[in-house]
Amino acid sequence: MDRLSLDVNGCFDAAADGLGANALDALAPAAAAAFDGFEARRRSGELGFADLPRDAATADASAALARDLAARFENLVVLGIGGSSLGGRAILSALTHPFHNLLPRDRRGAMRVFFPDNSDPATFEALLGTLELEETCFATITKSGGTAETMAQHLVLRERCIARFGEEGYRSRCVLVTDPAKGALRAIADAEGLRALPVPASVGGRFSALSAVGLLPAAAGGVDLTALLAGAAAMEARCRSGALRENPALLYAGVLHLMDRQKGRRIHVLMPYADGLRDTGDWFVQLWAESLGKRPEVGPTPFRAVGATDQHSSMQLMMEGPHDKVVTFVRVVQPRADVSIPVPDTYRPHGEIAYLDGHTMGELIEAERRATEAALRKAGRPTVSIQLPRLDARAMGELLMLLELATAYAGGLYGVNAFDQPGVEAGKRYAQGLLGRPGYEQARDELLARAHTDPALVLG
Structure with a gap:
């Protein structure tokens, strides 16, 4: 069969x-x-991931944007973490040449696609030091628009692009994938005139591989979206x-x-x-x-x-x-x-x-x-x-x-809700409190109050 x-x-x-x-x-x-x-x-409109395969408009928009980027740039850097990165990476590694990014363009037939994923500065700086920035564009993917790891990477690339290519050069190199109506990244898209693809409100990050989250990098890498x-x-x-x-x-x-x-x-x-x-x-x-x-x-x-x-x-x-x-x-x-x-x-x-x-x-x-x-x-x-x-x-x-x-x-x-992640959110609140995000002072104070250690259990 x-x-x-x-x-x-x-x-x-x-x-x-x-x-x-x-x-x-x-x-x-x-x-x-x-x-x-x-x-x-699903019928109520709360959960939409199972309906994504029939969303021809998003598939067409993702493919069209990928074609436009490929016509002008050699590299696409996907800024995202967790569900905003793993789905696209899985699709590309399954369906492209095992050494896709190492092939010359005439054999590759598509863009090189990189997923830095984590916020480890050593990895990110090494990637940016390896790629030729003039030949590179980036897709910032976060549905909420406030994912700290992703936005940190975005801010670094934004500054470097503006310093080298000016505001217009930055706008031509940056695309966004985020909530269709709300969140910081949607507001940034409108304020800076950036091209943006929507993630349906009914689709959570880890279920978003078949939305623009996964389809844009897949199309950039030459994947057949219609067959997928x-x-x-x-x-x-x-x-x-x-x-x-x-x-x-x-x-x-x-x-x-x-x-x-x-x-x-x-x-x-x-x-x-x-x-x-x-x-x-x-x-x-x-x-x-x-x-x-x-x-x-x-x-x-x-x-x-x-x-x-x-x-x-x-x-x-x-x-x-x-x-x-x-x-x-x-x-x-x-x-x-x-x-x-x-x-x-x-x-x-x-x-x-x-x-x-x-x-x-x-x-x-x-x-x-x-x-x-x-x-x-x-x-x-x-x-x-x-x-x-x-x-x-x-x-x-x-x-x-x-x-x-x-x-x-x-x-x-x-008997659990498979579509939330309260445990993950708790860690995010502590981290953002440590970094001084307004409104997260209580989380910071709670974390610091628990930070007592017994010196006898620390060997240096």
Whole structure:
């Protein structure tokens, strides 16, 4: 079948300490309620991420702006953190050449795209010292318009562009992605005459990969937005049922929820066997953690691994460590390339090498995936398998929408709001208080009052 498939048999295998045969039937009413709850919030206009694949206007505007930037600049620097960076990075690393930014323009066919993400000054200064500023533009992405890390980077680049190219040169190099009507960045766009794309009010940051947040950098890097959104739309259409055995995202959420609640499998590992999906694992970690970690007794912990690399590191923990993990394997059936493995005559006496003769690297990594999954199940470790026909734009759209919808449904099953992040906001208030933001004095004073340390516990 030429579409994403989900196989949860590894969570019902008795040898892998799997769920009982009737587990899905028992969960069915709660799953249907989670589905209905999400759909009600969607119909009310509160939640809009599942409707993004059909927002042709935003896709067209993102593509048009990317074309304009590409016609004048070589580099796009994406200023954003968390959901304002991870989605676009995941899309580009999955769908472009593995060394896209190192290719010459005639081979690349698109802009170089950089995601500094963090506010580490050493990294940011190194990036700006590496790129030729005359050939560089930047997209500042923050829905609220007040994300400290992102706006710090914006202010640095703004000053340098104005100093070198003047006000007009700055305006030509800066574009914004933010709330359509409110927030500091929207006001700045109006005051400075900057081009800006909207993030719908009903779409939160970690669910915004298929909005202009992800589409603008994807288009700048040459990704086929039409195919990406078509894949997401196809997955959304497959998930219009409240029945576990009909809705793949609901089934995935339900099985992981059951493994957590009934089997104590509270660590959920996403392990793609494709380097292109490494950043998708990081995106999933934020999506699952920030959405579901809301109470001391609620919060499955996401973990990213990559096959076969992590067979030589964290796999030992997964295989023989605590029985607290479910591993989701992601397979790409038809990789973009394959490489034959030649074994010279001088190596043939070595049996531990000679058996590779006649095989390809694609066969090797697939054999390792199958063997690792089988070994985990034999060791009493449950698994899930997601299979993509190819790692192309359509399949990537399917995968993103599957995981976003699964997260939304999981919130319903756990009884938490998957679309807020009060814990993150608390840390932001403390940081802004320390930096002197007006109105945050109480947060600053509270933090400083707690900052007492016992010198005996400090070794210098």
